[in-house]
Amino acid sequence: MLELRNLCFQYPDQSEEWRFHFSVAAGHCLAVRGASGTGKSTLLNLVAGFLAPKSGEILWNNQAIHNLPAWERPVTSVFQEHNLFEHLDVFTNIGLGLHPGMKLSCEQKLAIEQGLEQTGLGGFGARLPGELSGGQRQRVALLRAILRRKPVLLLDEPMTGLDPDARAIIRDLLLQEKASGITLILASHDEEDRKILADSNWNL
Numbered sequence: 740m741l742e743l744r745n746l747c748f749q750y751p752d753q754s755e756e757w758r759f760h761f762s763v764a765a766g767h768c769l770a771v772r773g774a775s776g777t778g779k780s781t782l783l784n785l786v787a788g789f790l791a792p793k794s795g796e797i798l799w800n801n802q803a804i805h806n807l808p809a810w811e812r813p814v815t816s817v818f819q820e821h822n823l824f825e826h827l828d829v830f831t832n833i834g835l836g837l838h839p840g841m842k843l844s845c846e847q848k849l850a851i852e853q854g855l856e857q858t859g860l861g862g863f864g865a866r867l868p869g870e871l872s873g874g875q876r877q878r879v880a881l882l883r884a885i886l887r888r889k890p891v892l893l894l895d896e897p898m899t900g901l902d903p904d905a906r907a908i909i910r911d912l913l914l915q916e917k918a919s920g921i922t923l924i925l926a927s928h929d930e931e932d933r934k935i936l937a938d939s940n941w942n943l
């Protein structure tokens with residue numbers, strides 16, 4: 740279970756203060772709702788470890804994780820800026836998420852190939868990100884996050900720019916992740932996505 744206990748955050752020199760207090764069970768999805776600028780990305784950045792809280796705790800299975808650096812947390816994220824390496828092909832972009840030196844097992848290589856097929860990107864492994872559409876880049880970023888197999892997946896508007904077919908593929912993928920026990924936090928403006936994926940909501 741992921742738990743935020745009285746987590747308090749404020750940007751330096753800003754008056755607004757956020758307070759988060761909720762829990763999400765393993766295999767469940769919490770949707771974060773709120774208008775633009777209300778703090779959805781801020782919340783995800785706190786859980787990911789890219790921002791430090793003023794006070795409060797983040798726990799994973801009752802162990803405090805808020806003092807751990809981002810790379811040691813049981814968390815992976817897909818943010819709006821896809822953060823793909825532009826000079827590396829799709830396969831390498833995904834592979835580097837699994838092993839920073841690209842020392843991949845046969846199973847991992849197979850999982851990347853299968854993931855590409857499953858997300859409609861079969862045969863795209865050798866392309867550079869600049870040779871993909873926005874929606875295709877989004878799928879690569881999602882696949883990279885999913886294949887890292889971290890217990891918590893943070894998603895900031897993961898469906899933005901996807902056509903209905905790609906959207907359905909990604910929704911199915913995320914439902915599969917939930918069914919396999921992955922915990923999701925989803926920031927999304929889209930009510931249908933939230934309806935299909937979320938088990939609970941946090942309103943900002």
Ligand SMILES: Nc1ncnc2c1ncn2[C@@H]1O[C@H](COP(=O)(O)OP(=O)(O)OP(=O)(O)O)[C@@H](O)[C@H]1O
Pocket residue numbers: 750751753773774775776777778779780781782
């Ligand atoms: N680094 C920062 N320093 C100061 N203020 C910031 C910083 N980043 C974001 N903010 C402010 O914090 C508030 C929340 O921003 P955040 O990006 O979390 O909103 P959001 O709900 O994700 O918005 P959107 O839906 O538009 O992505 C906004 O008012 C924003 O201007």
